Every structure is written in C-alpha cells, then in structure tokens.
Amino acid sequence: MLTVTQYQRGLAHYYGCYKGKIDGKAGPATKAAVKKFQKLRGLVQDGKYGPKTNAELVAVVKLIQAIVGVKQDGKCGPTTVAAIKAKQKAWGLVQDGICGPKFWGRYNGNGAATASGGSSAHFRKSEFKCKCGGRYCNGYPAGNTNAKLLNILEKIRAHYGRPVNIRSGQRCNRHNAQVGGNKNSSHKKGKAADIYIKGVCDTAAGRKQVVQLAYKYGAKYSYANTRQMGTSVHINV
Template sequence: MLSVKQYQKNLYHYYAYYTGAIDGICGSGTKAAIKRFQKGHGLMQDGIYGAKTNAKLVERIKVLQGVVGTTQDGIVGSKTIAGIKAKQKAWGITQDGIAGTNFWAKANSGSGSSLSSSSSSASGGSSKHFAKSEFKCTCGGKYCNGYPAGNTSAKLLKILEAIRVEYGKPITITSGQRCKTRNAQVGGASGSAHTKGRAADIYIPGVTTTAAGRNAVVKLAYKYGAAYSYANTAQMGNAVHINV
C-alpha cells in the first residue's frame, strides 16, 4: 500500500486528481482527490484509499511509466516526472509533468508512444491504441503473472478500437484480465470472461460519466460485435463492461 505522501504524488502527476501540498496528510482535499480518481475508474466513491483504489492507481501509473520509458513500479518519482516532461516536450505540449488529457491524447494517437502497434496478434494482445499492460490482472503478481489468459482477445480489441474512433477520446481499461483468485476477490462471476481475456470494463472521460453515456457505449459495443455488455450497476460505477 502506498503511503499518503506517495499516493498524493501519484494523484498529482496522473490527471492532476490531487492539486494540494504533498504533505502526507489525508485531509479533505486528499479525500476529494481520491473520490475523483475512484469516480474516474469505476470504483466505489468513498474517499477511502483502500486496497482496490491502491491497486488501480498503481496499475495506471505503471501504464504511464510504460509510455515514458521508466521502471514500471507504480511509484511516481523524479525519473517518471522527467519522463513525462520529456514526452510533453517532444509532443509540443505544456511541460508541467502532469499526465493529463493532452498527454494521453498524444500517447494514444499513435505518435510514437509505446501504446501504438500495427497488429494485435503480433504485439502480444495489444492494438493501435491499447497496450497489453493495460489489460494486466490487478492482483499485482500475487496470484498470477498478470496475463492468466495470455493475449487479450483480438475481437475485443477490435471493438474497443471502434468505440475509441467513434468518440475520438482515450479509453481507460478499469479491469481487463483477471486470474481466478482476483476475480473472486472483486466479486466476478465464476468463469467470467475476464479470466479468459475476453472482457474489459472501460471508462471514457466525458462519456461514461452519465447513465445516458454509458447506455450509448453499451449500444455501440453490441453494434461492433460484443456478445454481452452492460453498465449502470452499483458495482460498475462509471464503467461499462464489454465481453466477446
């Protein structure tokens, strides 16, 4: 579990969810930042930095570190900040060390980042706008190697790519592959498609923040070939489930 000071730092440099002092004090500003992060990633919005919130934040920072080319330890330090600024400089955007909307728009545009590849099968379960690491099991290596199903379904990736093109916005994978133990921990159904690399829960800024937006994404998922898609349950929060 990250210390208060460290998760404040992580939340500051990842979409600036936190903007206060990095002081190690979990006050009202820090709790509000935690709630914003939880809302953005389909978690229960209780403002408590628990195991699920920690796992999701560490996971997202590891993806960020993969983009900027630093050690993927889930901890924002001087090298990660320098890496963010280097990418921002290369992409011609404000060099503030915060991986926000403009940063991810560039990262997901295929402009030379590690999130871009030309073939799902050749890249080990990734596609043009999605890295394999984005679908990694959130058990943190406790129960599996991160990819219990091997590669993520090419059909699922194709659907996600189509939805991304539809909205023209980056998509956050809030839950991808899961080992059986992790699936049970989060209340997943036995034999869930998540355990087979055939499901993803997704969040789209400004889209899945409303029930109408989530319903629209569900309709698109079916349009592009999903076997099942749903949203608007207490467990899903602002995320939409898609499986093939």
C-alpha cells in the same frame, strides 16, 4: 500499500486529481482527490484509499512509467515526473508533468482523426464483424462501421488508457432478431457497438461514467445497467 505522500504524488500527476501540498496528510483535499481518481477509474467513490484504489493507482503509474521509459515501481517520484515532462516535450505538449487527456490522446495515437475504411488506430474492422459466424451474411451487412462511432470509441479509449472490447458490432437482420435486438437497431447500420472495458465496466458506476463520456463525445444514444446488457455499454450514433 503506498504511503499518503506517495499516493498524493501519484494522484497529482494523473489528470491533476490532487492539487494540494504534498504533506503526507490524508485530509479533505486528499480524500477529494481519491474520489476523483476513483471516479475516473470506475471504482466505488468513497474517498477511502484502500487496497483496490491502491492497486489501481499503482497499475496506472506503472503504465505511465512504461510509456515514459523509467523503472516501473508504481511510485511517481522525481525521476518519473521528469520523464513525463520529457515525453510531453517530445510530443509537443505543455510540460506540466500531468498525464491528462492530451497525454493519453497522444499515447493512443490520436486515433480519432484516423477512422476510415471501417477501422481506426486501435480498432480493426474485424472487431465489428457480425457474430452470425457467416451463416446469414458476409460479416459486414452495413459495409464499413461508421467513422463517428469509431472516433467516439477512440476518445473513450484515450480517456481510460485501456483497451475497449467490442462485444457486439454490426448485425445482419437474422442475427439481430436472434439476440432480441430492435428491428430498427443501429447495429444493422454499422452505427452501434456494445463495449466492455476491463476494470471500468465491472461496476454500475463505471458503466454509467462510460455512458456519460459517450454523450460527451457525440453519441446519439447510450445506455447500460439493464439485465440484458450485463456489464456492456451500448453506444450508437
């Protein structure tokens, strides 16, 4: 378990969750920072720095350390901060040592600008293939998956710094009917996807946050937390 000083530093350099003095005291500002981090990572937002929050922060810091090329010990010390700033400089970003949206967007290749031909930087065309298994269609009844949808998914991926699993992409008429989809479903038009993000979509709060992000990034409709959706989040444009 990280000490208060150690997790204050980690929180300070991840989206600037903690903005106070690194004093090793778990006061109101530190608790608020923990809650902000928990919200960003889809955890229960109780402000308590327990085992789950600790494991999540250590994992995040290790990922950052891997990106910037230093020892992966999960502790955001001076060497890690210096390496973050060096990476920001190399990427043409503000060198503040904070791994925020621009840092993660750059790490993920700014995929939102590359969506074309039914694929993007981190999503292959085949990930959206109809799951009828070729029984009723060629897999792509709508042709290429909509570029705007891909852009939204790239931004969500950049926000979390985690892979986004496509559980349902395009659907032909017969497969859509088999799974109980609406007859006018956007899945049939290549404009919808049901997604899952490990460590985020495992809680109702995490799924709700993904829905909010989808709307923020331009989704026409998004929902989750129904019996039919399970741990998936629906997004369409």
